[in-house]
Amino acid sequence: MSTLVIVGAQWGDEAKGKIVDVLGSQAKWVVRYSGGNNAGHTVIIGDKTYKFQLLPAGILHQNAISILAGGMAICPKGLIEELDRTLAQADGIGELMISPAAHVVFPYHRKLDELEEGARGDHSIGTTRRGIGPMYTDKVQRIGIRMGDFVQPDIFREKLHRVLDFKNRLMTLLGGEEISFDDLFDEYQAYATRLKPYVRDTESLLARAVKSGDRILFEGAQGTFLDLDHGTYPYVTSSHPTAGGATLGTGVGPRAIQNVLGVCKSYTTRVGEGPFPTELTNEIGDQIRRQGNEFGTVTGRPRRCGWLDLVALRHACQINSMSGLIITRLDVLSGIDELQVCTAYQNRDTMPYSREDWAEVVPSLESLSGWYEDIQGAKVWEDLPSAVQNYVRFIESFTETPAAILSIGPDRSQTIILRPDLIWGS
Ligand code: IMP
Numbered sequence: 001m002s003t004l005v006i007v008g009a010q011w012g013d014e015a016k017g018k019i020v021d022v023l024g025s026q027a028k029w030v031v032r033y034s035g036g037n038n039a040g041h042t043v044i045i046g047d048k049t050y051k052f053q054l055l056p057a058g059i060l061h062q063n064a065i066s067i068l069a070g071g072m073a074i075c076p077k078g079l080i081e082e083l084d085r086t087l088a089q090a091d092g093i094g095e096l097m098i099s100p101a102a103h104v105v106f107p108y109h110r111k112l113d114e115l116e117e118g119a120r121g122d123h124s125i126g127t128t129r130r131g132i133g134p135m136y137t138d139k140v141q142r143i144g145i146r147m148g149d150f151v152q153p154d155i156f157r158e159k160l161h162r163v164l165d166f167k168n169r170l171m172t173l174l175g176g177e178e179i180s181f182d183d184l185f186d187e188y189q190a191y192a193t194r195l196k197p198y199v200r201d202t203e204s205l206l207a208r209a210v211k212s213g214d215r216i217l218f219e220g221a222q223g224t225f226l227d228l229d230h231g232t233y234p235y236v237t238s239s240h241p242t243a244g245g246a247t248l249g250t251g252v253g254p255r256a257i258q259n260v261l262g263v264c265k266s267y268t269t270r271v272g273e274g275p276f277p278t279e280l281t282n283e284i285g286d287q288i289r290r291q292g293n294e295f296g297t298v299t300g301r302p303r304r305c306g307w308l309d310l311v312a313l314r315h316a317c318q319i320n321s322m323s324g325l326i327i328t329r330l331d332v333l334s335g336i337d338e339l340q341v342c343t344a345y346q347n348r349d350t351m352p353y354s355r356e357d358w359a360e361v362v363p364s365l366e367s368l369s370g371w372y373e374d375i376q377g378a379k380v381w382e383d384l385p386s387a388v389q390n391y392v393r394f395i396e397s398f399t400e401t402p403a404a405i406l407s408i409g410p411d412r413s414q415t416i417i418l419r420p421d422l423i424w425g426s
Contacts, residue, residue, distance in 0.1 A: 001258045002215040002424045005246045006326075008223030009262035009316040011270040012241070013296070013303060015328040015407060016263045017041025020057035020219045022412050023423065027217040029209055030058025030066045030094075031202075033249035034239040036073030036105055036135070037082075038128040039221035040297025044410045048089060051297055054079045055086060055096070056219050064094045067202045070101030071239060071249020073135045074147065076191035078105075098195065099202040099250075100148025106160075106188065108167040108179055109134040115174040125235055126272030128298050136228075136238035138163070151196040153189060160185055203251035210256045215424055218246040224262070224316040232358055235274025243320040258425055259323040261404055264313055266330045266391070269303040271296050275358035278306035278342045278365075292332040307365065309342045310398045315351050317401045324404030324422040327395065330388060331376050331408045339391065340365040343398060368394060376409040381418060384408075 004023070008014045021043045024030045037053035043060065044050075052059070054074060056066040068074060086093055109131030116134065117124045127133060138144035143163050149155045161181065168178040209216055222241040225231045230242050240248060243260045247253055267288055270276045279285070285305045288294065294303040317325070333339060344364040345352070352358040371387040378384050384392075384406075392403050404422040408414045417423070 001210065001256065002213055003210065003218070003252070003256055003258045004216070004423060005218040005220065005243045005257055005260045007220040007243045007246075007260060007262050007320050007322075008241055009264040009313055009320070009322070009325065010223045010268055011225045011276075012039070012221075012223040013269055013271065014223060014263040014265050016220065017043045017052060017057045018407060018410060018412070019263055019326055019328070019405065020217065021045070021060060022415050023217055024056070024058030024061050024064055026215060026424065027058060027064055028214040029206065029216040030056040030061070030064050030219055031069050031206065031216060031250055032056040032067070032072060032219045032221065033069045034071040034241055034245045035221035035237065036130060036132050037075050037078045038130045038132045038237060038298060041221075042297055042410075045412060050086065050089060052086075053082060053298065055082055058217060058219065059086060059093050059096065060090055062092045062094050066094055066096050067206070068096070068098045068102055069202060069250040070099040071245060072099075072102045073105050073132050073239065074098065074102050075105040075130065076150070076188065076195055080191060080194055096198050097200040097202050097205070098147050098198045100146060100199050101203075102147045103135055103139050103144045104147060104150045105131045105135045106145070107184065108164065108171065109138070111171055111176055111179070112167070112174070115171065115176050119174060124273065126274070130298070133238045147195070147199050150188075151192045151199050153192070156189070156192060157185060206250060206252050210252060216252075218250065218257075220245065224320060225312060230319050232274050234355065235272065243322075259422055260320050261324050261326050261422065262316055262320055262322045262401075263326045263328060264308075264316075265328050266308060266333050268306045268309050269294050271299070271301050271303050275352070275355070275361065276304055276306060277345065277358075277361045277363045278309045279304050280306045284336065287336065288332065291335070292329055307340045307342060308395070309363070310395065311342055311345055311363075313395070314399045317399045322401050324402045324419055325395065325399065326405040326407065327392060327403055328407040330391075330406060331374070331414075333370065334374060335372055336370040339368045339370045341368060341394065376414055378408055378416065380416060
């Protein structure tokens with residue numbers, strides 16, 4: 001078996017895009033298993049910067065087959081725009097397939113996301129307003145339209161008719177305007193025609209690939225603490241970014257997953273509302289935001305920045321059954337004299353459960369030496385200053401999880417692989 005899940009170990013934006021790009025070059029299949037265009041993955045290759053929201057970052061590898069799996073929320077308009085942009089930018093891309101079980105995001109989902117956020121007032125979640133929550137609500141309510149239905153005009157027409165009537169009533173109730181069936185159907189029917197050739201029975205293809213021992217990379221979006229079940233509910237997304245989502249979202253069973261690598265930044269960031277015990281609202285937080293260019297890929301919002309929360313990270317290692325960690329953006333911490341990491345939540349020995357519990361968390365911080373060297377040129381572990389090595393060893397020891405890969409800059413080449421055996425097996 002050669003299957004690997006790449007999962008976000010924090011609140012998303014851990015620089016998974018670069019990692020999936022690097023490891024995707026070694027995979028035959030790259031499968032995005034959850035979320036939609038609420039995610040934003042940046043990949044920098046030479047002088048080109050690619051921004052992906054729906055396409056797996058592995059799409060740039062012509063020998064890999066990229067799959068948008070059944071657990072995803074697909075905005076057809078966004079996907080076509082992204083596909084055209086990538087085709088114009090890249091010298092070539094790999095084959096793309098879409099699962100018929102993936103759900104389609106429509107304009108009424110985006111509109112409802114906006115209206116519902118407005119109606120929440122002080123309790124808004126800070127969503128990306130891409131319609132993700134309302135689309136997954138439809139999925140659970142069993143009124144969603146899936147890619148397999150979408151690409152069959154008669155079925156699409158009939159399902160859209162039924163659901164739009166209901167959505168229009170809902171939108172007017174919340175102060176919005178109705179959407180015309182004819183306009184929506186005509187526009188989206190054209191997208192469906194364009195996407196139809198990509199819709200394939202990806203579950204069977206993946207089952208065969210697992211059996212043949214092909215290298216399959218499962219690409220997570222968002223992060224562990226945005227997971228609907230395991231995150232800081234209700235400040236979460238509506239899908240399952242955790243490693244379990246890779247099996248739910250693709251139809252590949254748990255025993256077929258060999259390795260799980262969790263991507264974490266060397267500090268913590270979060271966008272949107274919700275608890276963040278190690279948040280820094282001072283000059284050091286600003287410095288990290290500046291040095292790390294911590295602004296959202298999707299919304300451009302400044303990300304909240306803070307110290308590395310090892311208590312949360314250790315929990316993420318546990319619930320994702322992680323084989324190893326990929327620690328990114330170590331270069332961003334250069335120039336901070338004293339680093340701090342959170343090693344306990346005061347007066348608690350369990351993870352907070354509710355919004356109220358999280359609000360009361362007081363982090364216990366430990367200090368570690370910082371470094372001033374520019375580490376972007378390091379090629380191997382031995383090139384790293386001892387303060388960086390100590391920082392990494394501290395993370396490994398606290399989380400009881402080995403560091404498999406370090407990322408020390410945005411380029412593909414700025415990657416140090418410490419444990420190749422934890423990637424595709426030995
Ligand atoms: P939604 O996924 O748009 O419904 O947003 C729910 C929460 O998840 C908000 O706090 C968003 O900021 C957050 N979120 C969604 N996608 C991402 C992501 O890719 N990175 C970081 N945060 C995200």
